[in-house]
Amino acid sequence: MGTVPDAAGLTVGEVSTRLGVTVRALHHWDDIGLARPSLRTAAGYRLYTAGDVERLHRIVVYREIGVGLDRIREILADSTVDVPGALRAQRAQVAERIDRLQQLSAGLDRMVDAHERGLLLTAEQQVTILGPQWNPQWPVEARRRYGDTAQWQRYAEQSASRSPEEWQAVADTVADFERALGEAMDAGVTPGSPEANQLVDRHRDVFASYFPLTRQMQVCLGRMFEADPGFAAHYDGIRPGLAAWLRRIVDAAARVHGIDPDTATWQ
CATH class of the missing domain: 1.10.490.50 (Antibiotic binding domain of TipA-like multidrug resistance regulators)
Structure with a gap:
């Protein structure tokens, strides 16, 4: 991880605002190695590059449709993963939850x-x-x-x-x-x-x-x-x-x- 001037990337707060996720979530994803910022300032603060933000955006999309963090890691790390198949399985789970929620609503x-x-x-x-x-x-x-x-x-x-x-x-x-x-x-x-x-x-x-x-x-x-x-x-x-x-x-x-x-x- 490089050390660069502050202007070289986006801070945690800026990424949080841009993607609509909490700073706590960004820190957690960094801690578990799911989405680590590529840069740090001279003072040690996290900075996210454009590539980092793109990865984070994909994570947010998968999280919003209910994919677990471990499965997201697999999808992002392995180009051979059957992404459409994984998404179809997730869609089936979502459909089951919708049915349960409709029953609960009734x-x-x-x-x-x-x-x-x-x-x-x-x-x-x-x-x-x-x-x-x-x-x-x-x-x-x-x-x-x-x-x-x-x-x-x-x-x-x-x-x-x-x-x-x-x-x-x-x-x-x-x-x-x-x-x-x-x-x-x-x-x-x-x-x-x-x-x-x-x-x-x-x-x-x-x-x-x-x-x-x-x-x-x-x-x-x-x-x-x-x-x-x-x-x-x-x-x-x-x-x-x-x-x-x-x-x-x-x-x-x-x-x-x-x-x-x-x-x-x-x-």
Whole structure:
């Protein structure tokens, strides 16, 4: 490496600006012997000749298309290297990455939609899957009420990955449980009994299709099911008085576990 006046070549900073690469990268390429400047100033600073800059330009081009530094070294050092073949292989890898990124982008779009809408089903699909009593505005209202909660986030995450067929399976599970509720009420199952407590546990398991439910949260839901006209109408449509009965069995099970239903909070 020669020592010349400063004006004989380009400094690291000038090359960095010209090629749009960092000074740190230029230093690294020098250290590993990939692109060493041919000259130095009397003070020991690197200077790049026109030939050096041309080599650097080729390195930058290959780096931008994702070729690794070791492979770049081979391409630049060996005139017998099948450059078109190497580039075709790189193109295939890029195409695979593009496909993965497109899938990731689609997944992100679904996640955003799920956080904003709750159900990634059309209004018609919602009614078909969840039943004629279902109101497609309910997810909108739930988003308004609970959109900033951790439970809504869990619900959205599950919703984003769920197909209509999977939602149908959820709906079938819920329907089976609600039939069991109605039958238990008809059979005179009393709040606090083992049969009623098993139904309360089953309710939490079923509800986990949306998000995990603590016993205190379950008590709060029981209150809402009885007090909210929409939910009360849904449960009372299965059996008259079922909304109030569901709350009673939930409250009784909570007491068994040391929870006062009158003071339970959403936690």
